[in-house]
Amino acid sequence: MTNKGSFRLLLLLFLFISCFSFTFAIQLKSLRADEGKTPFSNLSDYEKKKILETLKEKEPIPKPKKPANILPEKKVEPARKGAEVSAPAPAKTSPSKLIPPAPSRIENILSGRFPTTISRELKQYGYDFFAKGGSTFAPVTNVPVGPDYAIGPGDQFTVHLWGKAEKTYETSVTRDGTIVLPRLGSLDVNGLTFTELKKFLYHKFKQYYPDFQLSITMGRLRTIRIFLVGEAKNPGTYAVSSLSSVISALSATGGPNKNGSLRNIKLFRAGKQIVSLDLYDFFIRGLKNKDIRLQPGDTIFIPVLGPVVGVAGNVRRPGIYELKGHESIGDVITLAGGILPTGYLQSVQIERVVGHQRRVVVSFSLDSQKEEGHGNLGIPLHDGDVLKIYPVYKGLRQVVYLEGHVKYPREYELKPGMRIRDILPSYDALLPEPYLPQAEIVRLVQPDLHPETIAFNLGALLAGDESQNLKLEDRDHIKVFSRAEKEELPTVTIEGAVQKPGTYRLLEHMRIKDLIFQAGNFKKSASMKKASLSRLVKGKNGTDVTKIDFSPERAMAGLSPDNMTLKPDDVVHIRDIPLYHQALERKVYLAGEFRFPGEYTYSAGEHLLSVIERAGGLSDTAYPFGALFYRESAKGVQKERLNEYINKLEEDILTLGAQSAETALDKDQAAILQQTLSAKKQLLAKLKQAQPTGRMVIDLPQVLASASSSFNFELRPGDRLVIPRRPEHVNVLGEVYNPTALLAEKGKTVGDYLQLVGGPTDDAEEGQIYVVKANGEVLSKSQEGFLGMASWDSERQRWSSGGFYSIKVDPGDTII
The missing domain is CATH 3.10.560.10 (Outer membrane lipoprotein wza domain like)
Structure with a gap:
């Protein structure tokens, strides 16, 4: 086999082993992690073999079937150091989902x-x-085993020797019950108790080590x-x-x-x-x-459940209990925790099935104060009986109730011969301002206990009148009323320049000074010289109102007759200082090129030039010809005029739309009408977005030159004057060949600037050319007269020769 072939074979073998190991580890981790599963080490050899075969086939591990030799649906960990069966961890509950428990009985x-x-x-x-x-009680997991613990196969323990022999041996009991230790060899320890094991090993090691100590620590238990x-x-x-x-x-x-x-x-x-x-x-x-x-x-x-009885009602632990032998009523009540104090023992019932034929009810008394009640506790109960102990009646007896406008509304014990004064001895038992002419006793009258009302005079009772000190009976309700419940309390009203105007309770001996103090004292705008009081005067023919003037200043000093005593329904009116609020609103605003710009107050009748002088006049860079003057009242007028024009424009658009729909027009007429309609709609949209500014045309140089100028306006609240810096350009806009801003030159006219931008285009309407001056004034070509040889001179208020194109243009002006 070549080296290349060997390398490939080794690589494939490595990948197979890695995949198998990873899958095996995952499956083992799943076994350990899932609650309710037995650890792999606790499985039988047969089960381990099955799991390994499954892993080789790369299929999921089959879940062991119940019943099996593992704990069903529970995880049983191997015992460590004397551990018992592990209890499952309590389920975690999100704090946001916790529901408070219902109240107990x-x-x-x-x-x-x-x-x-x-x-x-x-x-x-x-x-x-x-x-x-x-399990819901804590298992023992980390405690030493007891001296009587029997050693058996699977136990692990450590033997410690110290003294002249320092040795430690770890060992485990094999299946045949033996352990193997150095020097000692194989030893049979099966069935020895923990104490016996210590003695046994001590004697064995004694043969080799003459002087030593021995201890044994249990490890993993079987x-x-x-x-x-x-x-x-x-x-x-x-x-x-x-x-x-x-x-x-x-x-x-x-x-x-x-x-x-x-x-x-x-x-x-x-x-x-x-x-x-x-x-x-x-x-x-x-x-x-x-x-x-x-x-x-x-x-x-x-075994199968034995005989049972039910216990219902007023016992501490109602439920169904299993009987063991011949248990009596007393025995079952003991199982149920005893009878509650609310149990009605004079008539206890047992529901019973008799002879597998019918249900019956047996009643008897368990009252321990009676002989028969004590004996009835020994009555035996039968399988299927239900013992019922009902509650006593919830109503209180031998009691009287105090209710209403009192300090201590509650139940009181009814004692023999008890009367009202025993519960209401003095005013100290009442809340402030009780209604003294009358209080009530609501009494339940025999035999049907229907309620009746018995009235008495509370004021006379507290004054010592014995005829009002009535005798009380069981379940009487004494009701005391407040003065506010039974009569209309007197009030007075204060209006005008006080901090908290309104209606106030009229207290005894209350004066004007007291009322003003309750109302938060005067405002800064209050007039201290004169105020008025309106008072109702009842007569034979009706009611009239009389007016009484007084000095607030003297009233606050406590001087008579101004600080007079108030009567019910009096109305005090504190006046404002004349024009006080109007004076606070007298403010104008100077912005821009002033020496001291800012907010200024002014006196009645003061004019614009006076405030400009107080502001130090204009700065060196100011351009008075371009002054902007704004007035709030003008803004309102402009808004009104704008709305009127918008309404008129909307009517025109509707009219044109109707004409285009109803009238037969040729192509050219229809195009002209459509163009006009589109232009009006565009204008309407722009007007609706426009916001009035309140700007007024002003000739400030004229104002600065003469205080008698018509532009030296009398000031109004909110007026604003803005002075810009001197501009260096003139704007030429609209239908010209080069709309732009041009450098302003002294003495140049409208015609000069039009010449510099190439003049009007062919589409321009030359008769509609106009100039907007920097101060807002407008001069138009339509103002020309005398065949274009004269034009209007607004500065001198007269016509001048030369025509519109001869008008001189100042910096900041705009030619349109």
Whole structure:
């Protein structure tokens, strides 16, 4: 074979071994990870062989069938250092899904939710211990074995020698019950107890080492096989720890089913019954004295459930209990945890099936204060009986109730000869402002206990009137009312310049100063010179209102007569200082090229030039010809005019649309109409997006030159004046050959700038050319007169010669 062929063969062999090892490891990991599976090492030789054959065929591992010689649906780890059967880990629950438990019967009773009937939803007692299918008590996993532990095949332990001999030997018991140790050879230890093993090895090593000490540490313990038969949830053969007991094995395997007995579980060993186990001793009393350790080959037998009785109602643990022998009512009540204090013992019932023919009810008393009640506890119960203990009536007796406007509303014991004053001795028992003219007693009158009301004068009672101190009877309800419940409380109102205007409770001896203080005192805008009080005056023919003026300043100083005593329904009005709020709104804003731009207040009647002077005048770079002036009131007018024009434009569009639909037009007319309609729609869209600015045309140089100028506006709240820097260009826009911005030159006219951009195009409407000045003023060619030989001079308010094209253009102007 060539080297190349050998290399290929080795490579294929390596890949096969790697794949087999990886698959084998994955399968083993799955076996160890899945809860409810037996470790690979605990399987029989036959099962291991089957699994390995399956791995070679690269098929999934078959799940062992039940019953098998492994723990069904449970993971039984090999015992370590005296470990018993491992209990499954509790299932993890997300905190967000946790549901608070329902209140217990005891919690309901003591919280006032008193029972009026009994529940017949009874469960068989004791089976919840096995409900989760596994052990619910902690197994022993890390404790040393006991001195009576019997050594057997599979046990591992370590022998430690110290002293003159320092040796450590690890060994395990073989299947024939022997161990092999250096020097000692093969030794038979099968069946020795842990204590006997120590003595045995000590004597053996003594032959070789004269002075030493010896200790033995158990390592991995062996597993034993047991049988679970009868009425079990999961009958079968199980491999369990050699330290397992009957109860630990039952808890690990799921225990009895509900048709299996809990009180007569039998353990057989070598064909003989070793023990009979009553799980009630463990569940109720915690006793495990008969819970012996299992040995290989033991059989746990669960017989069929014996006679049962149900206990319903007011016992501490209602349920269905299995009888063992001839147990009495008292015995079963003990199993149920005893009777609750709420149980009505004068009439206890038993439902019973008689002669497999009919159901009957037997009633009797369990009242221990009576002789017959004590004797009835010994009555034997029969299979299928249901013992029912009903609750006492929830209503209280020998009690009176205090309710309403009092400090301590509650139940009180009714004592012989008890009267109202025993519960209401003074005003200290009442809340503030009780209604004194009348309180009530609601009494249940015999024989049908219908309610009747008995009124008494609470004020007279507290003043010592014995005629109002009525005698109380069982279940009387004393009701005390508040003054607010039975009469309209007096109020006064304060309005105007106070922090918290509104209606307030009128207290006794309350004055104007007190009311103003309750209302949060004055606002800064309050006038301290004069205020008014409106008062109702009742007369023979009706009610009138009188007005009383007073000085708030004197009232707050406590001076009479201004600080007068208030009466019900008085209305106090605190005035504002005249024009106070208007004065706060007198602000204008100067922005741009001022020496001191900012916000300025102004006095009534002040004009624009005055504020400009207070701002230090204009800066050196200011361009007054381009001043922008904005007014809030103008914005509102512009908005109104814009809306009017938008409405008119919408009507025009609708009219044109109707014309195009109803009128027969030639091709050219239809094209013109469509073009007009499209232009109006575009204009409408732009107008709807436009926002009025409130800008007004202003000739600021004229204002700066003369205070008497019409542009020296009287100021209004919110006015804003913006002065830009001096621009260096003139804009030429629209239908010209080169729309652009040109350098502004002194003395140049409209015609000069049009010449620089090539003049109007052929599509231009020369009669519609106009100039927008930097201050917002507009000059149009349509203003020309006298055959184009004169134009309007807005500065001098007169016509000047030379025509529109001779108008001088200033920096910042726009020719359109």
